[in-house]
Amino acid sequence: MTVDPGVPLPLGQGEQSDAWSIERSRDEPEQFAALFDRHADSVHRYAARRLGPEAAEDLMADTFTTAFKERHRYDLARADARPWLFGIATNLIGRHRRAEARRFKALARVPEPVPHEEPVADRAVARVGAERMRGELAAALARLPARHRDVVLLVAWADLGYEEVAHALGVPVGTVRSRLHRARRTLREALGGSDPTAFQEVHAHERAR
Amino acid sequence: MNELDELRRWEAGAPPLDDDTRHRARVRLFAAMNEQPAAVRPPGRRRVPRIALTGLVAAAVAATVLVTVDGAREGQQAKPPAVDSPNVANVAAPKVLNGAADWERRHERQTVVPRDDQFIYSKRIIRETERKTGKVRTYTDEMWDSVDGSRSSLTMELGNIMWEEPLGEGESVWPPRRWDELKKLPTDPEKLVPAIVSAGASNGSISDFTEDDRWQAYFLLGELLKAPVLPEGLRAAAYEGLALVPGVKTVEGVEDSAGRTGVGIAYPGRFKGRYLIFDAKSYEFLGFRDERISRDGKKTYVQLSHTVEWAIVDKVRQRP
Numbered sequence: 001m002t003v004d005p006g007v008p009l010p011l012g013q014g015e016q017s018d019a020w021s022i023e024r025s026r027d028e029p030e031q032f033a034a035l036f037d038r039h040a041d042s043v044h045r046y047a048a049r050r051l052g053p054e055a056a057e058d059l060m061a062d063t064f065t066t067a068f069k070e071r072h073r074y075d076l077a078r079a080d081a082r083p084w085l086f087g088i089a090t091n092l093i094g095r096h097r098r099a100e101a102r103r104f105k106a107l108a109r110v111p112e113p114v115p116h117e118e119p120v121a122d123r124a125v126a127r128v129g130a131e132r133m134r135g136e137l138a139a140a141l142a143r144l145p146a147r148h149r150d151v152v153l154l155v156a157w158a159d160l161g162y163e164e165v166a167h168a169l170g171v172p173v174g175t176v177r178s179r180l181h182r183a184r185r186t187l188r189e190a191l192g193g194s195d196p197t198a199f200q201e202v203h204a205h206e207r208a209r
Numbered sequence: 210m211n212e213l214d215e216l217r218r219w220e221a222g223a224p225p226l227d228d229d230t231r232h233r234a235r236v237r238l239f240a241a242m243n244e245q246p247a248a249v250r251p252p253g254r255r256r257v258p259r260i261a262l263t264g265l266v267a268a269a270v271a272a273t274v275l276v277t278v279d280g281a282r283e284g285q286q287a288k289p290p291a292v293d294s295p296n297v298a299n300v301a302a303p304k305v306l307n308g309a310a311d312w313e314r315r316h317e318r319q320t321v322v323p324r325d326d327q328f329i330y331s332k333r334i335i336r337e338t339e340r341k342t343g344k345v346r347t348y349t350d351e352m353w354d355s356v357d358g359s360r361s362s363l364t365m366e367l368g369n370i371m372w373e374e375p376l377g378e379g380e381s382v383w384p385p386r387r388w389d390e391l392k393k394l395p396t397d398p399e400k401l402v403p404a405i406v407s408a409g410a411s412n413g414s415i416s417d418f419t420e421d422d423r424w425q426a427y428f429l430l431g432e433l434l435k436a437p438v439l440p441e442g443l444r445a446a447a448y449e450g451l452a453l454v455p456g457v458k459t460v461e462g463v464e465d466s467a468g469r470t471g472v473g474i475a476y477p478g479r480f481k482g483r484y485l486i487f488d489a490k491s492y493e494f495l496g497f498r499d500e501r502i503s504r505d506g507k508k509t510y511v512q513l514s515h516t517v518e519w520a521i522v523d524k525v526r527q528r529p
Binding site: 029030032033036040041044045048049050052053056057060061064065068069107133134137138153155156157184187188190191 | 212222
């Protein structure tokens, strides 16, 4: 067999909107595969960044099966289904709040600093610096209230605009703005204290838990 | 420093989606399609080639979407006299299927090899019974399938005329129609089954198959057997291959579209109401049983079908 199950749908359907595929799928269920082929990567990436690769597979698959089952409720006036899909994914992630927080706490524990007596290349130092910064981001994400985390990660990792996030979460745009503002402030503060000493304190604090 | 940009640059330990994961998720999506009765439309017995999906599994499962049974409704309705209410037996599937392979080998005739530029004509009788009322309708379907997919294929079913667009680059249908593709399929059943499941990507022997592999095997072999013309030994190998798939069971007392009672071969965990039907004594293959649900989800139909005529022809609408 030379066919590849992962190959996207043919017939130029990539040029059709998501809404078109969803509408067609109401009578021809297999048309829904076009949505999967278009968005599986981005939904998986979003889920994997939030929950890790193991949980991401289930979450991505559940997102599309849930979407498929709810396709009759989709607002066909919305050509782009990404906000809808990421909204479903985010709701599903909501069932794994504790796992997500544990994961971010684990990511906050970056590797131990390289011992001084060993020669260290500049690049390695830079990498360790970036890792520390991300460790702080992870620690801050773990501390964020879940609703704030949803908003900031839909913006940063799902690449949605404010209105799209509002649609994904079913909240007013104003709510999105205020949650995003507070989330960003928390993250900014975390990064602002990104000198190695401050990091060590956070690190020790996290490890003591 | 912009905290959002920093966040965007950070992959957070997430690897890209790999092909295996994508494949498993896609199969789960199609399984969900398969389980949802409201998704079923009439008549839809032959959408696979018409849609011309590129993915083997996608194509395979897309076809099952259209003939799903509504199991939940089954127990609430009166049994119409013409429709069987079979009991699943757990014993004799290999006996029936190996018997069918023997029958096939005894009766196999030299096959006419279709050229790529020709069409495979087939005529099927479909007897459809509405489960609730017992009302029976019989249809004759005719189809002309372009062998290499380079020309439009035609299906006339339930009085509808449907054209299948020529296949695009990288697209394929299951079962294949091109002779060279069919000839590549192993006629050793132990090799045939792994070769067709997961597009041959499922490593290892049948005994290592996952549940997904098993129902794919049942479904794909069943679809292969619908092809009227196969290379020598392949049909028998498909029967024997089915016998090797765990979970395949016999169903007693199944009636075919000609009114003959036979024994069904089913995969009850996944495909309720879908059987291949064999003569209970000679094990000659008689036909298929499927179920479909009306567009509004309120009516369930039992479909019995068998091929009554087929030929290799040069043009669409040409009959033997």
